[in-house]
Amino acid sequence: MTVRTREYWATRIGLILAMAGNAIGLGNFLRFPGKAAAYGGGAYLIPYFIALVLLGIPLMFVEWTLGRHGGLHGHGYLTPMLYIVSRNRLTKKNAAAFAIIGGTIAFLTGVMITGYYTNIIGWMGYYATAAISGKFAELTDATKAKTFFIDFLTDPARNVPAWFISLLVITLIVSRRVRRGIEIAAKIMMPILFIEAVILATVSLTLGAPVKPEWSTLKGFEWLWTPNFEKLKDPATFIEGAGQIFFTLSIGIGGIIPNYASYLRREDDLPLSALTTTSLNEFAEVVLGGSIVIPLLYAFGGPSIIQDIAAGKLSIFLASMVALPPLFNHLGGLGALAGFLWYSLLWFAGITSAIAIVNVLTSMFEEDYGIARRYSAWIAFMMVFITGVFVNIEGAMKTDQLTDYLDLVDFYAGSLLLLVVALFEVVAALWLWGIEESYRELHNGAYITVPKWYWKYVVGIITPIYLIIMLAWFLATGTESAAAKPENIFGWIGVAMMVIMFLIGLALNYKALYKRYGEEIRRGVSPREG
Template sequence: MSKSERWASRVGLVLAMAGNAVGLGNFLRFPAQAARNGGGAFLIPYLVSLVVMGLPLMWVEWMMGRYGGQFGHHSTPGIFGSMGRNRFWRYSGVLGLVCCLGVSSYYLYIQSWCMAYAGYSAIGGFSPVKTASAPVEPGASSADPAMKLADTPANFFARLTGEKENQILAISPMGMLIFAVCISINIFILSRGLAGGIEVIAKIGMPMLLIFATVLAIRGLMADPDSDPGVKFSPLVGLNFVWQPKFDSLFNPAVWLAAAGQIFFTLSIGMGSIHCYASYLSKDDDVVLTGATTAWTNEFCEVVVGGTILIPIAVSYLGIDAVQNYVKGGSGFGLGFMVLPTLFANWGKFAPLAGFMWYGLLFIAAITSSLAMGQPIIAFLQDEFGYTRKKAAISLGALILVLAIPVAIFHENSVNADLDYWMGTLALVVFALLECILVGWVFGMDRTWAELNRGGQMVIPRAFYYITKYVTPLFIITILSAYVFQPKAGWEAHSLALINGTEAPAWEWSGDGMIGKLMNLDLVIPADATEEQKNFLGWVKIIRTLDRLALVGMFVFFCVLVSKAWKRNGHAEKLYGPNA
């Protein structure tokens, strides 16, 4: 990496960092988690998790990145290695590269869906037409029984992904082409550099995202049950559902776990992308106020903006019970991709533009995040092996394809779901725990605190010294334990049994926990399964096994690269002296 490469402006840095954090989860996952966990019941644990875990980790990662950047390191193996002498730490940093590459491989695929839906909405693909033979889905205008949709989201999604029930292969030429275009756009932007590519997109994209979101929120809140076709409830019912606190949630461990998990996803912590962006700061540049600004910008987009679009619009047409049924799995993809286009159809001539704005803002949120995932790989190749930015960008594209092609050609429940769990969920928590141990106990909390406050334009309350050293790692250990040892009956049932002194449910491993995932307990073959279903689930297990072996192989591959780079560039001697 050229040592002269820097952010062109502080505004550009904040917008790029905010773009990194503001992703699909802000507009799809957060509303779904809020709806699934009782609306306002979710907010209190969510905000507590933000204070005791989100903000400390955000500041720590900014500080680590800036510190490592002083030694010419812009990716987590070098950044971790500059703070901990033991080789364990530089190899721990490899997890940051693997997370970025693993997540981006399926995140780019979903990004291509957003691009396709935006284009299809813009040309009126989901617009209402007067024909008795046209398909219809829930939410289509009830004002005119003959008013149907030109195409349904379910049909379009099937054509886009090529997925069919109980079919392991899911190949769509159209979907593959759009996916390839999406990858190419990302690689091209990354090849343009930090200021000339990433920062330019952030400066254009983030304001556009907010404009689109504001227009949709205002139009959604204007829905009137008395005059608008299809509207059954006031959108204020949806707002009240999201925002009204329920203090009994403080005693529900399942809600706490969901809230803490959402903080990981929404702030993009535990991935290595924040470290990378912050490594291009000068040693006396502020990371306190800038980091806090990034966090609060993300929270505004998630809680205020994200919480004002999907749920209020969906509730006004479908009702709270129906919305909660759609988000049982904790994801808003069903609402966002399958239901919302049918609801927009009630908006008349504005429907195509509304669909374009919705999927356009999702695409912007996705691409600003995927660029942040790609930059650490490029930085690693430039720093350690002297690649030009163009060569590094092309190499990144090749690495992504290795993982992305299986994502695109196999059923979603195989590679996509597996990568999302191991790389997009569990690995983030493990990585965050490692960096907490590194800064609090290896590098030392006193040095961390001094480094964190260097050049700070805001005073961090002293309480965060102790929160960062003690509370945050304990919080993360609790989350990690809950993910690993998850019972089938759920933590809530076991906790209530303990509190009430009643008999706890029999312990069985959940298919959603780490142990259950390793045993493929979420793929139990029903007793009445057809031969086709048995074959499908058998293939899913095989492909998941191959996927996990590929992830292990990728980790080993990057460890070998780090070992070669460390010897090639003499990092140990530069950092610790000739006897290191």
């Protein structure tokens, strides 16, 4: 097998910031506080951190290990990574089938998620410009803000350019390769993101009560983190805590962590780098994410709006788009700046996450189909455009739901199938590659040592059991939710697009794997194992 020369990260800080940017997204600042409000406040941190130790960190180690090992063999996406480790204990044909199926599901999650996610990024960009340009001045109450949001969603003249510009920025960054594109973008965007988050957290906790004396931001902060231990009796609290860990660390999403790890050298550290990235993400989520939106919402709407979020009557995303603009308007010039910081923070968080997924698609076309990087990036652009344009079309058609396509794709590609991808990764790394082999790869160049018992029993046994329990829970309860069922033609288009992208991914992954390893697979022998 010919190992192709691949690009490496130029600096360690660039790698850490890019990995952190990949993980830190909209979920850190919106989804996490919403889940905490709904599942016990401070008590929610108990199942949350249990899941971090038993699910999040193990899967980070697995994805980093698979990624670097695959990169040393010339691979930047999941299918060949799964193959070269699973052939250690499976026949070559069975290993190929296992890898193609796992890689195709990862491909499906990546391209479908990026389609709707880049639309949401565009929304954040538009709202950032609206805040700083004074368009929030007329949004004096939540009703007017809701009308403004719906008018935006149903107006292609505004939402399509916002989406297109964001997708264009992502593609241009990826087309410039890792060092000159992704790494430089991470070094610029991530410090800005953290600075904005710290400023907003400071404003949030010192703002006081701008609307009513009893509606102070500190009371909102206290409300969020007051533990409700009764919620720990509900199994859903533990499942949701695990789901948030999965979502926030970007585990299983299109193979993006393995892709970034594939640009590491053999002597580069894995365990400490993975833990550093995880720590940055947790700081952004728990400390900063938990200090901004809920206190601000409380300052505007009081306990009733937070109780609606906790009861599931109002999504925290919709609250951010509908309840916060009037608050920012109420604060005058400070509010315009705060609004710009809030929505541009979410834009940066979304951009740095979406870059990683587009790079996975680009890597496939570049490395296994021999297409020049700049063209591969534009092929990825077109695939994302095709899967994302229906969000805009549904809005323009003014359906009753407005986001049925988005909601259905998010449920299956953005939640359920991520668990399947992670299960493939754990089985490949721990069961098919082997405890000893994967453990040795994890510690090549390592600055710290992961205990052998943790790798063998937690990562190898408890983590896959956790994943199976989560899958069973989602299948038993989640498929009955509205998001899981098509409510209009766009919901069915979402189903059709997932089927089409699965078939396209299957063909692309099959051809790419057999192009590199076809002779080995057909003969059933390998010049080099694992």
